Amino acid sequence: INEDAVAHAQQRLDSLTKPPGSLGILEDIIKQLAGITGQAIPKIGKKTVIIMAADHGVVEEGVSAFPQEVTPQMVMNFLNGGAAINVLARHAGADIACCDIGIATDISHPNLIVKKIKYGTDNMAKGPAMSRNEAIAAIEGGISVATAQISNGSTLLATGEMGIGNTTASSAILAAFSNLPLRQLIGRGTGISPCGLSAKEIAIQKAIDINKPDPADPIDVLHKVGGLEIAGLTGTILAAAAHKVPVVIDGFISTAAALIAGKLEPKAVQYMIASHVSEEPGHSIMLDMLGLHPMLHMRMRLGEGTGAALAFHIIDAVTHIQAEMATFESAGVSTAF
Amino acid sequence: INEDAVAHAQQRLDSLTKPPGSLGILEDIIKQLAGITGQAIPKIGKKTVIIMAADHGVVEEGVSAFPQEVTPQMVMNFLNGGAAINVLARHAGADIACCDIGIATDISHPNLIVKKIKYGTDNMAKGPAMSRNEAIAAIEGGISVATAQISNGSTLLATGEMGIGNTTASSAILAAFSNLPLRQLIGRGTGISPCGLSAKEIAIQKAIDINKPDPADPIDVLHKVGGLEIAGLTGTILAAAAHKVPVVIDGFISTAAALIAGKLEPKAVQYMIASHVSEEPGHSIMLDMLGLHPMLHMRMRLGEGTGAALAFHIIDAVTHIQAEMATFESAGVSTAF
Incomplete structure (x- = not known):
């Protein structure tokens, strides 16, 4: 983080025709982008949503409202441009990079990035979701996808998943890192019934009891109760930070990956921009743990990177603010008493 | 409100490739726009931020961090394109219509709309801010400005002010309508000192004690402890509703106008879209009183319509969602169990 650029950005913000600090989080984002890019008037060029897709063995415990076949079906929808994230990314002028890091079946599309580590995780209610080496390989997969996008000109990344x-794996990760009762950490995901919610709680409890994930070892948590797409996004976030590229964090699952990334490398948090807080009760808890302030409160629970894509507009807007507003001096406006 | 269009919008939303309801407030906005426009797939054309500017006699009580001359200076800044609202409106593809409804001095600019009722309000700590007839004339001024914009093709309005x-007048309006202690309703506005904050509290208390605004009579509240720009925005909102045009409500002052509009005509609330919740403590109280859910939590305290202009992007985005997403059938995606 370039502290000189942050100071210059602050100086310019305070010269603009508005009460000091009155743009709130917009000003925080300007300073963060300045610190990351080294420019007091930061510019955002190409934006890319990186979507990691994978399956979860724990679905056999009846934890989801939708059948597992929806994972590859929705990935094909992403690749064909019909999903919510496609519409929102298009509207925000962003690209999508979609990666199979562990879907349970094989699918094929010219634009699909294939980094498959495994055909879905194993059922974490019965043992580790994956081996430690598989988790590391999935992180490396995410690093390679993000690095390729950055080499290809992306200056702002966002995380998305399918x-x-x-949400079961993400809740389990949060449970492993927090001392809160499970019931406060779990939610209805894509819309499971009250009965399914209780199956979800039981499955997570079993996963924690059987695997005993060690909160002092983030990779231990990730491989035992995490997911391949979560590991892929952990790598995506770490790569963004390593290349000094800001990364917009989407919803609950993306934030679980951000939590792991932040535990592995606390400095990575400085590169994260929180987009929204979702309906999933654990999401705001995770954001608090990371010290991130979400901009959008939309009661969304979709994932895919949709909240992050909405936040792209706000981030674009702040760069215009810093570049285009008049100063007190240039506009002849009096300052405060 | 066209209930058939709302039902058709809901039907289409549920056919799109996402869990039902998972887009949260985005789906609420789609249904609201459908009900207003009568189209299940609503379109937004021209967008206009209507900025009402006026002065306040109560400033002689030392309630503001900035001198009164900043009102005309900032209005010139709006007209010359240098303020935050100019940058944000431009970035959102929106026009600005700026109206002098009661600035304490005369300014002149080819694009300024002049509907001046009075050279600023009188000091409400010593008597009514304006006469009942002046308040009604200011509402009518707002109606005529909004109606002209709608005749000129605007399909989405937003409220802004200078x-x-x-914030003192807006807090007094809220105090008149609520039984909460003043201290919970007032904030630092553009950044007043703790000492100024206590002057603000005393001034509002005096205004309430001397004027005894009647909460059962919204015009009584408006003329005794309100402001000319607040009255102008009340008219703007009422005109939008009368012409079946949705109106995005900005911050604390705009929401005070929305509160008056909603008291005068409860159906007007159906045409309001809340944009953000500001740092001003009374703002979330007002939004709750109106039953509105703000999308953006940006810790802003600027006004001008800036939060509303940011929300334009989100509103544009939802119209794309409804128009462009694939359905479960067209994309071959399985539905929930």
Whole structure:
């Protein structure tokens, strides 16, 4: 983080025709982008939503409202441009990079990035979701996808995901890192019934009891109760930070990946921009743990990167603010008493 | 409100490739726009931010961090394109219509709409801010400005304002309508000192005690402890509703106008879209009183319509969602169990 650029950005913000600090989080984002890019008037060029897709063995415990076949079906929808994230990314002028990091079946499309580590995780209610090496390989997969996008000119990344069952894995990760009762950490995901919610709680409890994930070892948590797409996004976030590229964090699953990334490398948090807080009760808890302030409160629970794509507009807007507003001096406006 | 269009919009939303309801407030906005426009797939054309500017006699009580001359200076800044609202409206593809409804001095600019009722309000700590007839004339001024914009093709309006001292008037309006202690309703506005904050509290208390605004009579509240720009925005909102045009409500002052509009005509609330919740403590209280859910939590405290202009992007985005997403059938995606 370039502290000089942050100071210059602050100086310019305070010269603009508005009460000091009155743009709130917009000003925080300007300073963050300045610190990351080294420019007091930061510019955002190409934006890319990286979507990691994978399946979860724990779905056999009846934890999801949708069947597992929806994972590859929705990935094909992403590749064909018909999903919510396609519409929102298009509207925000962003690209999508979609990666199979562990879908349970094989699918094929010219634009699909294939980094498959495994055909879905194993059922974490019965043992580790994956081996430690598989988790590391999935992180490396995410690093390679993000690095390729950055080499290809992306200056702002966002995280997105698809994986039936992945709110269960994300809740389990949060449970492993927090001392809160499970009931406060779990939610209805894509819309499971009250009965399914209780199956979800039981499955997570079993996964924690059997695997005993060690909160002092983030990779231990990730491989035992995480997911391949979560590991892929952990890599995506770490790569963004390593290349000094800001990364917009989407919803609950993306934030679980951000939590792991932040535990592995606390400095990575400085590169994260929280987009929204979802309906999933654990999401705001995770954001608090990371010290991130979400901009959008939309009661969304979709994932895919949709909240992050909405936040792209706000981030674009702040760069215009810093570049285009008049100063007190240039506009002849009096300052405060 | 066209209930058939709302039902058709809901039907289409549920056919799109996402869990039902998972887009949260985005889906609420789609249904609201459908009900207003009568189209299940609503389109937004021209967008206009209507900025009402006026001065406040109560500034002589030392309630503001900035001198009164900043009102005309900032209005010139709006007209010359240098303020935050100009940058944000431009970025959102929106026009600005700026109206002098009661600035304490005369300014002149080819694009300024002049509907001046009075050279600023009188000091409400010593008597009514304006006469009942002046308040009604200011509402009519707002109606005529909004109607002209709608005749000129605007299909989505937003409210904005400028007026040194206007958080004091807005807090007084809220105090008149609520039984909460003043201290919970007032905030630092554009950044007043703790000492100024206590002057603000005393001034509002005096205004309430001397004027005894009647909460059962919204015009009584408006003329005794309100402001000319607040009255103008009340008219703007009422005109939008009368012409079946949705109107995006900005911050604390705009929401005070929305509160008056909603008291005068409860159906007007159906045409309001809340954009953001500001740092001003009374703002979330007002939004709750109106039953509105703000999308953006940006810790902003600027006004001008800036939060509303940011929300334009989100509103544009939802219209794309409804128009462009694939359905479960067209994309071959399985539905929930």
